[in-house]
Amino acid sequence: MNKFLILLFGTSLLLGSCIEIIDDLSINMDGSGVFKYTINLSSSKIKVNSILALDSFNGKKVPKIEEIETKIGEFKLLLEKEKGINSVQTEFNKVDFIVKISVNFSRIDDLQTGIKSVIVQLDPSSNIHQEESTWIGWDAKTLQRIVPKIIEERIKADTQTDDELLKMGSYTCISRLPKSIQHSSNPQCKLNPAKTAAMLRVNTFDMKLNPGLLEHSLTLSP
Amino acid sequence: MLFLSIGFYLIVRGQGAEKLIPPQAVTVFSINNTDLLQKVSIDEWITYDFMEEIHQELFDKSTDNKTVKDAGLDFDKRLSLFYGKTSSYELTGFTFGIKDQSALFKVFDDFEEVPSNFPGVNVYQSLFNNLLIDQNNGLLIRVEPTESFLNQQTDSLWYDRGNLSPFYSMDEDEYMEEEELELEDAQKSLLEKNYFELRDSLQFEFQKKYYAEVLNSLLVQKKSLYSNDSTFRELLTHASAGVFYLDNSRNIDRSKNLWYLKTVLPSLYLDVQELYEGNIITGDLILKESAIQFDLKAAYSEPLGSIYSEMNRAKFDKNIAPFIRANQPAYFSYTINLQSAYEKAFEVLVPILSKAKDPEISFNLLMLKLGNALVNKEALFDAYKGSLFVTFNGIQKVKTRKITFFYDEQTFEYGERETEAEEDMPIFTLGFSTRRQDIPEMILEHLSQVTSKFEKKSDYWIYQKAIFDAAPVFLINAKGMFLLTNDQDLAENHREGYGTEALSKRTIANLKKSGTIAGYANLQEVALKFPSDFLEPSQRQLMEFLRNKTGSITIKSGKTTLSSTSLHVNYLYNDAEKSGKHFLDLLNTLYLLTK
Numbered sequence: 006m007n008k009f010l011i012l013l014f015g016t017s018l019l020l021g022s023c024i025e026i027i028d029d030l031s032i033n034m035d036g037s038g039v040f041k042y043t044i045n046l047s048s049s050k051i052k053v054n055s056i057l058a059l060d061s062f063n064g065k066k067v068p069k070i071e072e073i074e075t076k077i078g079e080f081k082l083l084l085e086k087e088k089g090i091n092s093v094q095t096e097f098n099k100v101d102f103i104v105k106i107s108v109n110f111s112r113i114d115d116l117q118t119g120i121k122s123v124i125v126q127l128d129p130s131s132n133i134h135q136e137e138s139t140w141i142g143w144d145a146k147t148l149q150r151i152v153p154k155i156i157e158e159r160i161k162a163d164t165q166t167d168d169e170l171l172k173m174g175s176y177t178c179i180s181r182l183p184k185s186i187q188h189s190s191n192p193q194c195k196l197n198p199a200k201t202a203a204m205l206r207v208n209t210f211d212m213k214l215n216p217g218l219l220e221h222s223l224t225l226s227p
Numbered sequence: 228m229l230f231l232s233i234g235f236y237l238i239v240r241g242q243g244a245e246k247l248i249p250p251q252a253v254t255v256f257s258i259n260n261t262d263l264l265q266k267v268s269i270d271e272w273i274t275y276d277f278m279e280e281i282h283q284e285l286f287d288k289s290t291d292n293k294t295v296k297d298a299g300l301d302f303d304k305r306l307s308l309f310y311g312k313t314s315s316y317e318l319t320g321f322t323f324g325i326k327d328q329s330a331l332f333k334v335f336d337d338f339e340e341v342p343s344n345f346p347g348v349n350v351y352q353s354l355f356n357n358l359l360i361d362q363n364n365g366l367l368i369r370v371e372p373t374e375s376f377l378n379q380q381t382d383s384l385w386y387d388r389g390n391l392s393p394f395y396s397m398d399e400d401e402y403m404e405e406e407e408l409e410l411e412d413a414q415k416s417l418l419e420k421n422y423f424e425l426r427d428s429l430q431f432e433f434q435k436k437y438y439a440e441v442l443n444s445l446l447v448q449k450k451s452l453y454s455n456d457s458t459f460r461e462l463l464t465h466a467s468a469g470v471f472y473l474d475n476s477r478n479i480d481r482s483k484n485l486w487y488l489k490t491v492l493p494s495l496y497l498d499v500q501e502l503y504e505g506n507i508i509t510g511d512l513i514l515k516e517s518a519i520q521f522d523l524k525a526a527y528s529e530p531l532g533s534i535y536s537e538m539n540r541a542k543f544d545k546n547i548a549p550f551i552r553a554n555q556p557a558y559f560s561y562t563i564n565l566q567s568a569y570e571k572a573f574e575v576l577v578p579i580l581s582k583a584k585d586p587e588i589s590f591n592l593l594m595l596k597l598g599n600a601l602v603n604k605e606a607l608f609d610a611y612k613g614s615l616f617v618t619f620n621g622i623q624k625v626k627t628r629k630i631t632f633f634y635d636e637q638t639f640e641y642g643e644r645e646t647e648a649e650e651d652m653p654i655f656t657l658g659f660s661t662r663r664q665d666i667p668e669m670i671l672e673h674l675s676q677v678t679s680k681f682e683k684k685s686d687y688w689i690y691q692k693a694i695f696d697a698a699p700v701f702l703i704n705a706k707g708m709f710l711l712t713n714d715q716d717l718a719e720n721h722r723e724g725y726g727t728e729a730l731s732k733r734t735i736a737n738l739k740k741s742g743t744i745a746g747y748a749n750l751q752e753v754a755l756k757f758p759s760d761f762l763e764p765s766q767r768q769l770m771e772f773l774r775n776k777t778g779s780i781t782i783k784s785g786k787t788t789l790s791s792t793s794l795h796v797n798y799l800y801n802d803a804e805k806s807g808k809h810f811l812d813l814l815n816t817l818y819l820l821t822k
Contacts, residue, residue: 027632027641047629051650054695100696101630103643177632179639202639 023048024174024209030150031181036112036143046102048173053102070099076127077104083123084108089115113143142222148180149222152212174209176219184225191221244322244364245307245463248452249445251318252309255452255472256814257463259305271808275815299330301363305463309452315376316437320368325360345446357438359446370441372433380433381426393422458507458526469814471510471523504528512813514806519813521796530575532789538568539787543738543745544614546660546707549724550717553731556753557619559746559782560738565613566604573599609662619748620654620714621756627697652698653757656712667709671702687718741783744794748780777801 025045032038089111096105110116142149185200194205304324338351351358359366510523541564629648675681693700701718703710778800785793
């Protein structure tokens with residue numbers, strides 16, 4: 006998914022910006038569910054607009070707004086054709102730079118394979134490895150989530166963004182499960198009162214220092 | 228005999244390498260003998276953009292730990308870099324004196340001698356460059372057809388042969404079956420070049436043609452920039468560390484703007500061209516202790532000079548001074564007498580335009596004359612007198628709006644809300660003086676009726692979300708000034724000026740002496756505060772030059788006469804021991820600005 010973000014915006018727009026990401030997964034017992042991904046760059050509106058006004062930034066081509074819109078449209082069309090994907094909705098707020106994607110899937114594997122396939126179709130040169138495209142694991146008892154390698158590497162390599170800006174950015178991982186959660190492997194993970202949802206939120210600065218902060222597994226009650 | 232020998236020796240010694248600069252050169256930087264430059268290592272020299280053309284020769288281990296002095300160059304002679312462009316080719320290179328040829332070829336170790344058609348001149352070639360040695364003078368030169376000319380010629384030949392667009396053919400291939408492609412290949416004549424092969428062949432041929440043309444004028448007809456141009460000859464007698472020459476009358480990029488006149492109205496073109504006759508810009512780079520002074524002089528024809536003289540008949544506008552803070556990282560002011568310049572330009576240009584027999588020009592001339600007769604010029608030039616200033620106020624946090632997500636603690640569902648945010652932004656102020664404050668006010672009133680983004684706040688205006696649909700711009704119409712700024716502090720607290728924080732009386736007195744142009748930049752502050760990421764690559768190179776520099780640059784214009792005007796730039800730095808490096812930095816900046 007994150008490879009897609011980079012494909013979508015180009016690294017240039019993500020570099021040096023205060024970014025907020027919400028990674029929201031609802032899963033049913035049969036493995037079907039809804040995956041929602043939101044990227045919010047509105048805190049760096051001036052910076053993003055300034056970068057968009059350029060042809061290139063730090064030696065990389067800067068996509069035009071229309072190109073971003075086209076890529077989102079292509080992504081939607083291609084993902085809808087993938088096996089096990091029922092419905093794809095996309096939304097792009099080009100004033101505040103917020104992109105929202107919502108995908109209904111039959112199985113977790115279909116979701117991850119579908120996204121990987123679309124990324125390769127959109128960018129045949131993308132060298133996406135199997136392990137990079139698997140960031141969610143589900144066996145009807147336990148849900149496992151990690152930070153995809155590509156975003157981990159991206160944040161580590163980002164020397165452009167100052168620490169203050171990184172501290173203001175965040176990555177929020179929400180998991181909604183069909184039964185109550187008995188155990189969470191990560192003490193930072195917050196459960197809702199009904200224990201059917203978990204939320205783990207870290208700022209991008211901490212994530213840069215320790216990408217493992219977002220790793221967690223949630224075990225359902227028997 | 229002895230006198231004859233001494234005389235001959237002096238002639239040979241006196242013949243500087245600069246006489247090998249081809250007459251086609253338009254820009255020249257000539258560096259005088261200086262100990263400072265000899266100490267700069269070759270590896271440092273080749274980091275400069277003006278050395279780009281010969282990088283290929285120098286990027287190898289043969290230059291490790293060597294200075295320019297070790298390269299066999301003769302520092303009793305000038306080192307001159309030149310650049311020229313015609314409508315069909317570009318030439319770049321440099322000339323230098325040679326003290327030790329064997330040492331020179333240890334650096335230029337990729338060159339091989341080729342037969343010479345020019346008596347007394349040895350010719351050497353490498354993959355990219357040509358080296359000519361005439362006695363103890365060297366000329367390193369590269370001549371290339373311009374890309375636009377080469378493309379035009381290739382297209383012309385390509386389509387004349389009945390070919391389709393080369394890009395169209397490539398697209399077509401995608402839809403052809405393997406067998407069809409094989410058949411097409413089998414039918415294709417192997418002797419027939421594809422588009423890019425044709426282009427390469429033409430490039431090679433044009434390169435040979437224009438290289439021969441340049442050398443023929445230089446070595447057979449004995450025409451050089453030195454022999455052709457008395458201004459250049461005089462410039463080389465200056466004892467300054469470096470001199471700069473730009474013949475703007477032969478500047479092809481400027482000529483491009485006149486192409487319509489040249490092709491459609493040749494007689495009018497000649498009249499207009501006459502205006503630019505003798506438009507040569509020369510400069511001296513003078514090395515001082517902890518400073519480099521750059522004195523620039525622009526010479527022009529008398530008609531153009533008469534317009535410039537009127538235009539520059541203006542003094543620093545004292546209304547500007549209260550709006551420049553003493554500790555501003557950079558500021559620049561430009562003061563001209565617009566009304567006088569307009570009247571003189573009208574007087575000079577109308578007779579020239581009147582000669583044109585073209586109906587369109589004739590109609591435009593009538594409009595110009597009617598405008599001159601009917602428009603209230605007094606009101607026009609009172610609204611904008613011709614003095615403006617720009618300041619860079621550093622980086623400030625500006626208020627913007629952002630979308631934040633809020634979460635329901637029971638379900639972790641989330642929603643959006645708009646909140647206030649702050650972002651770093653470079654702050655600028657642009658202002659001009661006006662005697663007619665009612666005119667900008669009338670325009671702003673009108674705009675506020677058209678869009679709600681224009682909002683009146685007591686005695687100033689805000690244009691909301693003016694910058695990138697996020698940050699506001701403030702418009703202040705007070706004290707005989709009209710200011711546009713994104714500096715909230717200026718708009719809210721200093722609409723009458725900065726008071727005691729403004730420029731000192733001494734600085735103002737100096738600025739008053741500056742004439743038309745005055746400017747100041749604290750290099751380190753500008754380099755550190757200016758967000759150079761957002762600049763184009765060429766502009767970024769200039770900012771890179773400023774990084775890690777301490778000191779300041781001041782700029783002021785000098786006297787304007789009917790034949791010339793002058794400009795003085797003073798670069799003050801703190802680390803005097805690196806004078807040579809600073810000098811080359813400044814030279815490189817000028818090269819980038821003028822190329």
